[in-house]
Amino acid sequence: MQLKDALDVLEEIAFYLELKGENVFKINAFHNAVRNLSKYDISLNDAFEKQIIQNTKGVGKSIQGVLEELKNSGVSSLLEELKKDFPESLITLTKIRGLGAKKIKKLYDELGISSIDELEQACIENKLLKIQGFGEKTQNSILENIKKIKDYEGKLLLHYADEIVESILDETKKIGLKKISVTGEIRLRKKVISKIEFLVSEEKTLEKFLSKLKATKNSSNNFASNFEGYLVHIYTTNEEQFYFDLFRTTGTEDFLKKISFSKLDEKNFYSEEDIFKSLGYDYIPPQARENIQLDLRKYDFPELKDLKGLIHVHSIYSDGSNSIEEILEFAEKNNYEYVLLCDHSKSAFYANGLDEIRLKEQWKEIDDLNSKSKKVRILKGIECDILPDGSLDFDDDILSQFDCVIASVHSKFKMTKNEMTSRIVKALKNKFVKILGHPTGRLLLSREPYPLDLDEVINVAASEGKSIELNCNPHRLDLDWEYHQKAISRGIKITISPDAHSFEDMTYVKYGIDMAIKGGLEKKNIVNCMGVNEFIKNFCNK
């Protein structure tokens, strides 16, 4: 069991305690424990072995007991006991934004609502207005949020899809199924996946594979299955037509049309390259086939190894889980020339943002490490909050002392389009700001972007000579690939950054590479394809 799953159990316990009207401080104790442990991305076993559970503040005897029990048996008897008094589905209501334990209890006690469907029906029938503390706006926002949840149902982010693919491919290895490839949306590297698709060439083991997935027949060579609530499609083919069908099932339909795929008069190919060749085109990687605007020519697409700078990394100084030394080791191991360390600024109190005093401590540590490190240069950066009025979280005197400043919006999302646009435009005009972080603030499948005139932001970034981030966190992927051509056509360079808070996050740049290819970015368009000296020359103060 992962520590994160165990923390979900603690959150559930807190929820049921709150339903029962337990002491607020007792409930908070569970929330505190979760908060203090949530920065560790490890298994529950490791958390015990590394003495993390034992030494973390806010994790006392009894919460430790719960975690111990989870480690040993996978369940919590406390949670099981608490659950007994309520319907199983009640906790699903916590998925709805704006609903906490208090409101859920009211809905349950007064209207007997215990599921999202029941709640939706009650809203439609105007029943919530009768309850004290609920009004029209609350009812509307609940309905809206339910709609969102239903829209998102069955869809998953790319990195989760990759995990599922991985686990299914592990199974096929055990079975002995050899000729299988992921195809369709995942192979195109779409940012949100609605079905998981495989192409398999028929062999003896196919039946075993299909029964393992409990797949049912759709048509003669198409099977469907449901894996943990997600749709899986399995297309079957034969050895000779494998690449033809891989090409076809990868799509997109628009792309196939664009290259006149249907005009191919033979079906036996030995690679996708051969298919492009016989159609008279250079090879186009699957990522780029979703972007119908791109020319059918060879692009100088970036690869992971072309990224020379690891830009936008958080350390334990703010809300990251690694020390600067550990980040340095990671960078060395992965052949980066430089790291731009970007912890949060002081206003980001929820993320332990740095004030001027702690900044100085960090700078000293960076200087010390730089004097020892031969291979990797650590640069002093900051992810500086853009305050609601467009000013920055440090004054120019402090800002001037960073090598490079990334400016991002983290608060007050609910502004008008005009207000938000001028807020960001003002920040971009600060001469020490070099990169705009996650420009739209969206969280895929969870939070809409804030209202923003992105065209205007791109125009200003261009005229000010600033870079825009392609945030590689699979929840963000922001700046979206659909805006890449617009940005580079104005001369903007894009920064591919992991916005990392852990080692795992640092590997997210691979999703950035996927999106960059999709957007039609070439190495020359990407800031961190520059070596350290060129980066300093073009994007650093001093």
Place this chain on the structure above:
DNA sequence: GCCGTTTTCGGCCCGACTGTTTTCAGTCG
């Protein structure tokens, strides 16, 4: 439930926001 200690019980993070109220409760990060 956790912590800290003036060691056995009292205090516990907090500000912003929203929507409901008519002065505040609930939620969120």
